[in-house]
Structures are given as structure tokens and as C-alpha cells.
Amino acid sequence: MIAIDRLTKDYGTGPVVRDISLSVRPGAFLVLLGPSGCGKSTILRMLAGLEAPTAGTIRFGDRLVAQGGALSLPAEKRGAGLVFQSYALWPHMTVAGNVDWPLKVAGMAAPERRRRVGEALEMMGIAELAGRHTGEISGGQQQRVALARMIAPRPPVMLFDEPLSNLDAALRVEMRHELARIHAETGATSVYVTHDQVEAMTLATDVAVLNRGRIEQFAPPMQLLDQPASAFVARFVGTPPANLVPVRDGAWFGRHPAPQLAGRTGLAMVRAEDLRLTDSPAPGSLPAERIEVIPMAGQWLVTARVEGQRLTAVVPRGTALPDRLHILLPDSSPTIFPEGDPHP
Amino acid sequence: MILPKRLGLTLVVLVPLILLVAAPLLSILGQTLGSAAWSDVLVSRLSRNLTWEPLGNTMILGLGTAIGSLLIGGFFAWLVVMTDVPLARTLGVLATLPFMIPSFATALAWSSLFRNSRTGGSTGMLAGLGFDSPDWLAWGLLPTLFVLIAQYYALVFTVVAAALASLNGDAVEAAEMSGAPRRRILLGIVLPMVTPALLAGASLAFAAAVSNFAAPALMGLPVRMQTLSTRLFGMIEIGQAERGYVLAILLILVSAALLGVGNRLLVGRRSFATISGKGARRHRMKLGRARWPLCCTAMAICFVTTLGPILLLVAASLAPQGSALFSDWTLQFWTGAADPDFARGQAGIFRNPQIVKALVITLGLGVAVAVAAVILGVLAALVLTGPRIRVLTETVNQLSFLPMLLPGIAFGAAFIVLYGAGFGPVPGLYGTPLLLGLALTAASLPFAVQTGRATVAQIAGDIDEAARMTGASFPRRLVAITLPLASRGLIAGALLVFVNVVGDLAIVALLYTPDTPVLSVLSYRYASDGFQQFANAITVVILAISVAATALAQLLKGRRP
Numbered sequence: 001m002i003a004i005d006r007l008t009k010d011y012g013t014g015p016v017v018r019d020i021s022l023s024v025r026p027g028a029f030l031v032l033l034g035p036s037g038c039g040k041s042t043i044l045r046m047l048a049g050l051e052a053p054t055a056g057t058i059r060f061g062d063r064l065v066a067q068g069g070a071l072s073l074p075a076e077k078r079g080a081g082l083v084f085q086s087y088a089l090w091p092h093m094t095v096a097g098n099v100d101w102p103l104k105v106a107g108m109a110a111p112e113r114r115r116r117v118g119e120a121l122e123m124m125g126i127a128e129l130a131g132r133h134t135g136e137i138s139g140g141q142q143q144r145v146a147l148a149r150m151i152a153p154r155p156p157v158m159l160f161d162e163p164l165s166n167l168d169a170a171l172r173v174e175m176r177h178e179l180a181r182i183h184a185e186t187g188a189t190s191v192y193v194t195h196d197q198v199e200a201m202t203l204a205t206d207v208a209v210l211n212r213g214r215i216e217q218f219a220p221p222m223q224l225l226d227q228p229a230s231a232f233v234a235r236f237v238g239t240p241p242a243n244l245v246p247v248r249d250g251a252w253f254g255r256h257p258a259p260q261l262a263g264r265t266g267l268a269m270v271r272a273e274d275l276r277l278t279d280s281p282a283p284g285s286l287p288a289e290r291i292e293v294i295p296m297a298g299q300w301l302v303t304a305r306v307e308g309q310r311l312t313a314v315v316p317r318g319t320a321l322p323d324r325l326h327i328l329l330p331d332s333s334p335t336i337f338p339e340g341d342p343h344p
Numbered sequence: 345m346i347l348p349k350r351l352g353l354t355l356v357v358l359v360p361l362i363l364l365v366a367a368p369l370l371s372i373l374g375q376t377l378g379s380a381a382w383s384d385v386l387v388s389r390l391s392r393n394l395t396w397e398p399l400g401n402t403m404i405l406g407l408g409t410a411i412g413s414l415l416i417g418g419f420f421a422w423l424v425v426m427t428d429v430p431l432a433r434t435l436g437v438l439a440t441l442p443f444m445i446p447s448f449a450t451a452l453a454w455s456s457l458f459r460n461s462r463t464g465g466s467t468g469m470l471a472g473l474g475f476d477s478p479d480w481l482a483w484g485l486l487p488t489l490f491v492l493i494a495q496y497y498a499l500v501f502t503v504v505a506a507a508l509a510s511l512n513g514d515a516v517e518a519a520e521m522s523g524a525p526r527r528r529i530l531l532g533i534v535l536p537m538v539t540p541a542l543l544a545g546a547s548l549a550f551a552a553a554v555s556n557f558a559a560p561a562l563m564g565l566p567v568r569m570q571t572l573s574t575r576l577f578g579m580i581e582i583g584q585a586e587r588g589y590v591l592a593i594l595l596i597l598v599s600a601a602l603l604g605v606g607n608r609l610l611v612g613r614r615s616f617a618t619i620s621g622k623g624a625r626r627h628r629m630k631l632g633r634a635r636w637p638l639c640c641t642a643m644a645i646c647f648v649t650t651l652g653p654i655l656l657l658v659a660a661s662l663a664p665q666g667s668a669l670f671s672d673w674t675l676q677f678w679t680g681a682a683d684p685d686f687a688r689g690q691a692g693i694f695r696n697p698q699i700v701k702a703l704v705i706t707l708g709l710g711v712a713v714a715v716a717a718v719i720l721g722v723l724a725a726l727v728l729t730g731p732r733i734r735v736l737t738e739t740v741n742q743l744s745f746l747p748m749l750l751p752g753i754a755f756g757a758a759f760i761v762l763y764g765a766g767f768g769p770v771p772g773l774y775g776t777p778l779l780l781g782l783a784l785t786a787a788s789l790p791f792a793v794q795t796g797r798a799t800v801a802q803i804a805g806d807i808d809e810a811a812r813m814t815g816a817s818f819p820r821r822l823v824a825i826t827l828p829l830a831s832r833g834l835i836a837g838a839l840l841v842f843v844n845v846v847g848d849l850a851i852v853a854l855l856y857t858p859d860t861p862v863l864s865v866l867s868y869r870y871a872s873d874g875f876q877q878f879a880n881a882i883t884v885v886i887l888a889i890s891v892a893a894t895a896l897a898q899l900l901k902g903r904r905p
Contacts, residue, residue, distance in 0.1 A: 090811070
């Protein structure tokens, strides 16, 4: 449904999106995940038609909507819906007015519009707010209005620009479920920009992890967890994310040789659940200093400093945790990523 | 190859900007290129009288006004925004009132008080009380300076008050936490943070004073005190146009130089005052026992600079004797029929067809210019906030703010050169209201564009993009989203343009003809001819119109959308 090929955007100060290619099937939920400044919002704005690509193409189905330097179908002709981080409601219109206006623009007849507005407000559970002005309702309700406004015209492509980042934690979870429901009920192909990997993991059918304008990995969420393609992905994804332990010439931290490292050099991915903690030295254990303990789902998430680096381990609740700990690294052969940035 | 976005709109804006701003300016330069007028004005035996003395007076007035306005405007801003002075809100409104009082009104009011027998005609109130004002008090630099400061401190007040209000409250509280005494906080933290605003306000006051025409013309000419503005006016009036144009260029250079210096000093510091914080919740400085004395001082300044002159003018328009302002009041000068005993047989202003015509033309010009300037301002603002197009966008930016550097008199001169006589198929516009309208529109552009930008910036970005996503075209978004949201601010902006147009004398002074009378010029003519009461009565009419429009603008601004 959405196919991006060799997409590049350069504002004249060096590329912010570099040579991105990916495609998703109709009805997919694509999440663009990455830290701030990775280019994810720029990609979304190019999909929306609010920015023109410098190079590369974007296709919606078999329709070419943008081609670098030659064509960029303006936003108003793409038939995509977009939810803004700031909601961008029109303050001079009522809630119903906000939802209704796009339908009016589309030239729909009044009875059909009334039906759709009612439906969209109903679906978002804000039917009773229809006559209110947008300044008189809470942030969460404004978010629902923004969603209702987007879904009412039934766009085949729905775009979301960090829509949950202005909400408090509890509301964010609730709205995440609403988004999943909207996607399921509309079946529209969706693209969702976020820096929150939990949102990515729970909503996406496909995730593109972005770093400095490039795709680090493009895969379904579970595959990101199981087989991260780079140290960046491993460090970014998962709750808690995996530890990356430097190894040199087959030795942890270059100082503690271990046969399972097989003489290699790089960053070894060690998951929190594969680390063990003891209160006394054991064969192969490294001394560690306890920093922080977070209770989580009946277990403890322990952060400790080893050789000047922080490692996170998950241990059973009630484990003895003195200030001075000893940490046991796994015996199995870990995934080892090359050190340093592959794209300096 | 795709055409840049908004190319059409940019060109639509650029054409009138070139016609209204760039072309007149270039034609003035063209007229003087290689002309002997340059050496006459700069190095001949005439030049001392023609140029250097007026330039000296201009600089004295400019600097004096800048310093005076800074002191008074800064004092008001501090009092209203930073302290617990009583009636702060009222004081804040009072301090902006001078905006709506044209400087010839204050000048006439000063005359009605201090006028002495030097120029003949009726004398002022003090003379009637037996105190014949010395020349230095009645005429020349000092009263001119007073009139200019009385008007332009409002400029400094607005700029500085806005800066103080947006001052980062945390920064001040952090200073308080450090245990610094109040004076230390004021001098060490607050003052440096608002320095950019102080400089900006002062340089605006300087530029405004330098280009002012009414005050030096009414208070200085009777004692042969010339400024560049009055000299330029005189040169063109007596037909030595080229010398006038050279003086116009000098005048432009003087105000441009200072605004340029101000901008240079501001570079990189601009952001200080605009850091947003919880400024509004900052607690105010306790004045203690000084509360009421300071409040009264401020009130007194307001009275002397705004209310007092208005009252004096009203009284002077009713009193048959300038020396006895508050006795024998009569409506003769307003509605009286021609009577040989009064004012050499002149009828009251509402019976004078010339004045009634002027009223109609003035109001018409005000409305037309306000509408035209705001429309152009919004379109320019859309160009400036939209996607940038190489060279073109920057040209729009420069041209729309250039008129700020152009003193009104120089503007008038430039429009006469370019459009007065006509060229090619274009007929000469001299003597038509259109010429006045064009010049006034051009002069109103900086304010109109600023207003447009402020309103458009509030609603540009996400709000507009959200509308684009629905498939709405640019005109449709303009009508349904942008304009409704912007209307309140735009109408308020239009009203203020209207006030400026109605009270303007400098631009129209050269463009006016008996066929196209406007109120301000008639008032000036009557005053120069010694018919003080008529001048005062007309000025009261102008004031009434300005007050009504300003009040309406305040009302619109005050309410939330």
C-alpha cells in the first residue's frame, strides 16, 4: 500500500533523511521509531505531502504521490489523514464543527455529514461534547476530537505524529488502546511516529527503527526484540533494553577472558534476564556496585555498575542485594555487534 | 521542474510593494543623480543654512526625544509591570493613549497655553493671566522636544512593557533566592535582560522624532528653527524640488543609520526578553510608602501629556479669546454662521463646505488605506511565514519594513516625483485622493505587516496544515480557517492604521491640494494663518475620531477569540 523508495530529504544543511526504502501492505500499522532528530517526523511530513522529498519516490498503492525534484502531490490531494502532536484543532469551531469541516470540504451532503460526525464522535466516546468549543475541554478530550476529525472522512491512509506525547501516563495507555481499536475498526493503512518503544511494540505490525536519518532495522516488533540488527536497535528496544557489554579479544571488558566469546571483539548483547547476581564471589563473577532497584511485575530490575559501565539485570523479588554485588555473565555465546557507528 | 510553492502569491505581493516602496525611493534617487543640488546642499555657501543647522536641530530633537521617552516610557513600564503600584491597569492604558494624539494636537495645545505676542494674532492663556512667556518657552527647541516626548514615550512604554511582561519569571526568582537586594536584582538582572527592548524603543523614538513634521513646523518655524523635515517641506513648496529631494535622502539616511545601529546592538540579544516563563505569576515589587506618590506622579505625567492637551484644545475651540480660555464660551467656531465680528467673517467649521469635504475625504482615506494596508499586510505575512523562495521572500521582507525608515515628508516627496506628473500611459495623480491613499498605504505597511505576521503566526503551522490534510484549497483555508481566526486582530490592526492615517500630517502635507483637503492639513493651515480656534476645533474632531477608533480597537484586542 505504501512504498517508499530511496527517499532523501535535505534542507540544505546536510540530509536529515538518507536513502530510506521500505514498503508495507494494505492495512499495516507502520511505526517509525527513533530518538529525536532521527528524521522520523520529516518522513511522516513527506508522506502527508507537507514536505517535498529531495530525492526518491513515495507511492500510495500504485499511485505515485511524490518524486524527488519532480513531483510532490500537495497534502490536500493525497487523501491521507494526519493527527498532530499539538492536535491543531481549529479554535473558532465547536467539537462537531472541527469534525464536520473536512467532510464539508470533501463536498459531502449534509445528512451524510451529520451521520458521519455522529459516528466519529460516538466512536471516540465524546458525543456529549459536540457543541462545546475546543478551548473548553481537557487535553485528553482534545486528543479524541483530533482523532474523530481524522477518521470521519475515512481516509485510506492515517498518519500520526507523536499523538500521545502530550498526555499523562495513564491517559497515554488508554489512548494507545483507542488507537489500536481505531486501526482495527477502520482497517486503514497507518503510519505512526514515536520515540516510545512501548507504543511501537504494542501498536505496530511493522517497525522501522531510525537513527540519524537512516533505517537501522525494518521488521515486525517481535523480530526487533529477538534479532536486533544493530547495537543501536538492541539498546533502543525492549523493557528493559538489552545490555551491551564491550568485549575485546575474547574477554569481557577486555579483562576477563571467557571461552564462549571465542576471541571476538565488539559489543555483546546480554539480556537483563540472562544476568545473575550473587552476594559473594563465584567462579567467573565480576564485582559490581548496586545503583538502583526497581520493583517490576513481581521481580526486581537491578541496575549495577560493573567496570565503570551500568548493567541491568532482572532478579527474583527478595534476592539479597548488598551494596557490593557480584555479577555472572551468561555462559552461552552472545550476539556480538561491531563496535562504533557503521555510518560515521 | 516544479514551481516553488506560493510563487504566485509572492509575486502578487511583490508587485504592489515595488510600486509603493521601491519605485518612489528609486525615483527620488534618480532625480538627484548627478544634480547640482548635491553640492548646493552639502558644500555651497548655502549649505550651512540649508542643511547643517537643520541637521543639528534634527539630531538634538532626535536624541532628546530618545532619552526623554526612554526615561518616561521606561518609568511607566517598570511601574505598571514590575511593581504593586495602585491602578496599574489604568496607568497601562493611559500610557498608550499618546499614540492616538497626533503631534500637531499637542503642539496646538502648548500654543494655546504659552503662545506669546511674538507672531501676532491671539496670545495664549498665560499671556491672558499677565505672564508673557519668554520666546524659549513659547517657541523653538524646548516646546518641540516636549511635544515629541509627550507623544513618543508611549512607543518606548509599549516595547519595554512587553519585554518586562515576558521576562522569565524564574530568572528574577533565582536572583531573589540568591538573597540579592531589590536594587541589585533590578540593576544586575532585570535591566540587562530588557536592554534590547530599551534600545529598540529608544531607536524607534529617535526615528519617529527625526521624521516628525508637525511639531517643529508649528513650534519652530515662527522663530526660524528648521529641521530637515521642515526644510525639505519648504524647499519643495518654493519649487526647489531637487534640493528638497537631496534633503529627503539625508533625512532617510539619518533615521536609517540610527535604526541600523540599534539593530546591530540587538543582534543576538533579541531572544533575552522573549524567553517565556511564568512571568505573569511573578510577585510584584513592593513599593511601600512610595505607592501613592509614584502613582500620582505617573497620573500627573499622563495628564500633562494627554488629557491636559485635549482639554485645552476643547476649551480653546470654544473660547473667543485665546487669552481667556475658560470664559465666554461659544459654539461660534463650530457651528456659527459667518459673522464679521468673529474671525474675519469665517463661518464655524461645520458650516464650512471645505472642512466638511475634508472630513469626508479624511474618513474615506482612513477606511480605504486601513483596508488596503491590512490586506497587503496579511498577504505579505503569509509570504513571510510560508515556504521561502530564494531572493523573492527576502525582498518582500525588506520592502515591507523599509517604509519605517522613510520619514513622512520624504515619502510625500517621493510620491510626487513618481506619480505626481504621470509617465507613459499612467496619468498624473497629483491632486487626486488616490495619490494620498497610495502614499499613506505605503507608509502604513510596516505596521500592517507586523500585525498580519502576529495574527498569522498564531494560526499558521499545525492549524493550517490540519486544514490542508482535509483537501481544502488555499483560498478555502484562507476563508474558513485563517481569516476567522485572524479577524479580531486584523480589525484591531486596521483601526490603528485608520487612526494613524487620520492623524497624519507629514505625508499629506506635500500631497494635499485644495481639491483633496484633509483635516490635518486644514488644521495646520489655519494654525499657520493665525486662526487658532478653527485649527483647534478641527483637531478636536480628529481627536474624537481617533479616540473612538482606538477605544474600539482596545475592545476587540481585549476580548479572547
